[in-house]
Amino acid sequence: MKAFAVVLCAVFAVALAQLPDSERIHLKQVHDSCQADPKTYADESRLKQLNKYIDDNVVGTHMLCMSRKAGLQKANGDLDVAVIRQKIDLVTADKSKVDGLVKKCAVVDGNPKRTANLLWLCFVQNNIDYLHRL
DSSP: OHHHHHHHHHHHHHHHTSOOHHHHHHHHHHHHHHHHSTTTOOOHHHHHTGGGOTTOHHHHHHHHHHHHHHTSBOTTSOBOHHHHHHHHHHHOSOGGGHHHHHHHHOOOOSSHHHHHHHHHHHHHHTTOOOOOOO
């Protein structure tokens, strides 16, 4: 019975950490909007392999578009740490990990495009499910 309670709590914690459908739909709309603009379009295969294209200008332009429209980066390219914290908190069951994940992912690196690439890659690598799933 004790094992069942532990499993039930784990399932409940995972359910709490899932991205709400409304937010996932919003991210899909953001992605579609960035893809619809020839200036911010990027090949989907490159986006799915972001780790290989960290320094790719086209991918960076798309990811910066995504970050801006999702509110993670401001119009000038600066990170909006408060919004990043809110989004990470939204999908993190263990709230004690949020600050560490923010520090790990909200890092300015080089220019706004590279920063956007690294931010989204950090989300993927750290199981921060603030993604719409391509």
